[in-house]
Amino acid sequence: GQRGTVVCLARAALSDAVDLLVMHDRTAAGIVDDDGNLKGVLTENDLVLAYGSGLGVLTTVGSWLEGGHARLPVSELSELTVQPSTPLLEAAVRMRSHIQSETACHHLVVLGEEDKQFHGVLSSLDLARAICTLQKLRGTTVAEVMKPRGDLLWCSPANTLADALAKMATVHQNCVLVANDDEVIGIVT
Structure with a gap:
């Protein structure tokens, strides 16, 4: 509704x-x-x-x-x-x-x-x-419509929130993956 x-x-x-x-x-x-x-x-x-x-x-x-x-x-x-x-x-x-x-x-x-x-x-x-x-x-898969991993923003858990927000603002994205050595540990949205 x-x-x-x-x-x-x-x-x-x-x-x-x-x-x-x-x-x-x-x-x-x-x-x-x-x-x-x-x-x-x-x-x-x-x-x-x-x-x-x-x-x-x-x-x-x-x-x-x-x-x-x-x-x-x-x-x-x-x-x-x-x-x-x-x-x-x-x-x-x-x-x-x-x-x-x-x-x-x-x-x-x-x-x-x-x-x-x-x-x-x-x-x-x-x-x-x-x-x-x-x-x-109903038959459309997530893989067909998602952003590829390589297109997503990344930051380290050591970065500040301001750093993550600045990255998002720079490229007009609304999320940043937080990763350590290629292991995703979270997301900032």
Whole structure:
């Protein structure tokens, strides 16, 4: 079923946005001004990038969106917007077409067809949930769709969390394997 979208005020601190995402088990939040106008979308990868670059937890969400590094600032929304009636396959194709871009993002903004009002955020996780329900994909194996091991980021358990976050931010990935002598001992997401 449909899951609720998190909405956060642009004047809120990044730490408040983290709390909202964790509390609601979401990967993105719609960011609105005090009048409810959509200013952009903040993703978990934005937070990794912000903290990895040393921004303080009291930095406002609005200043992050306006700072030029956000994945879904208002200036990018037209390219990454779908309507509630958009077929999932079309949404997936649109999302995939932006994966290698500078503002790589695993989210699409859902705006109303007539009123252009903010309806929510569609994430790659939402698409994965939908795929799980499709009958025709029952025979598809994980190996056919996973990232190959060689494409994954690695770090040592001796690295700091800041090092791991910086690696993730640099290559627009959302996880780093933690390994000792080719033995995976954990993952940072």
